[in-house]
Amino acid sequence: MTIVKTHALVLRITPYSNTSHVVVWLTEAGERISTLIKGALRPKSDFLGQYGLFCGCELLYYRRDGDGLHIARECALLEARTGLRRNWRAFGGASYISHLILNTSMEGQRDPLGYHLAQTAFDALDTGGARQEAVFWFELQWLKHLGFSPQLQQCTRCHRPLGARETHVLWATEGVVCGACADTQRTGGPSSTALATLRPDVLAILRRWQAQPDAHVMATTQCSERQVLEFDRLLGMLIADHMDNTPESRKIALLLMRSGFGANGSSK
Numbered sequence: 001m002t003i004v005k006t007h008a009l010v011l012r013i014t015p016y017s018n019t020s021h022v023v024v025w026l027t028e029a030g031e032r033i034s035t036l037i038k039g040a041l042r043p044k045s046d047f048l049g050q051y052g053l054f055c056g057c058e059l060l061y062y063r064r065d066g067d068g069l070h071i072a073r074e075c076a077l078l079e080a081r082t083g084l085r086r087n088w089r090a091f092g093g094a095s096y097i098s099h100l101i102l103n104t105s106m107e108g109q110r111d112p113l114g115y116h117l118a119q120t121a122f123d124a125l126d127t128g129g130a131r132q133e134a135v136f137w138f139e140l141q142w143l144k145h146l147g148f149s150p151q152l153q154q155c156t157r158c159h160r161p162l163g164a165r166e167t168h169v170l171w172a173t174e175g176v177v178c179g180a181c182a183d184t185q186r187t188g189g190p191s192s193t194a195l196a197t198l199r200p201d202v203l204a205i206l207r208r209w210q211a212q213p214d215a216h217v218m219a220t221t222q223c224s225e226r227q228v229l230e231f232d233r234l235l236g237m238l239i240a241d242h243m244d245n246t247p248e249s250r251k252i253a254l255l256l257m258r259s260g261f262g263a264n265g266s267s268k
């Protein structure tokens, strides 16, 4: 057993006994780990107030070889993300992002980019409120990180580059399809994949988001209501394809985020 110190994000907290928790983390190395926090709920526990969902912490833990729970020794809260505690719609978005990470990552795999993406998305929801753009940006970046990036530059069937002004472009789960290939498919071509219409403005935003893993691009994109619904549908097709189904948490999070008053979904 070795002792390890790392920054980590809290993805899930579950009760383990009357006084203990199991916490699932995404470490700064991009590894998903689970730790037992013994006595977390005892009145004088050093862990009280030192971690919470979607917070960033400095974690010191005893690492066990092989599968199973590691043991947390110390934890200090670094990023409380109090904006998420005040805006339950934004909290819903963070919950779905966490669900997506938990269901598409495995213990033992490492990639610091995953940590960066999760932290960026949590920060965006914390400071920007319930902006669905943060969720869509994360989905696109996370799929890219997993190696399932949709092809957005050229037709996935004939490989013809598609310019920004092309008007007849369609969307399959593997990426864009040009109008000519879509027409061939409609008249009895080989593929049976359902195609969806993709407008040039939506394609332009997808290209911008896919190219940029930093928060600035997402934070400065303000989508119209129509665009938001299109991203919901198009990225939903992608997620459903890679996770075998659209997770309920996605439907609930996006509904929550667009319900309520004002574009920001403030919970006041």
Ligand SMILES: [Zn+2]
Pocket (backbone or CB within 6 Å): 155, 156, 157, 158, 159, 160, 177, 178, 179, 180, 181, 182
């Ligand atoms: Zn084509």
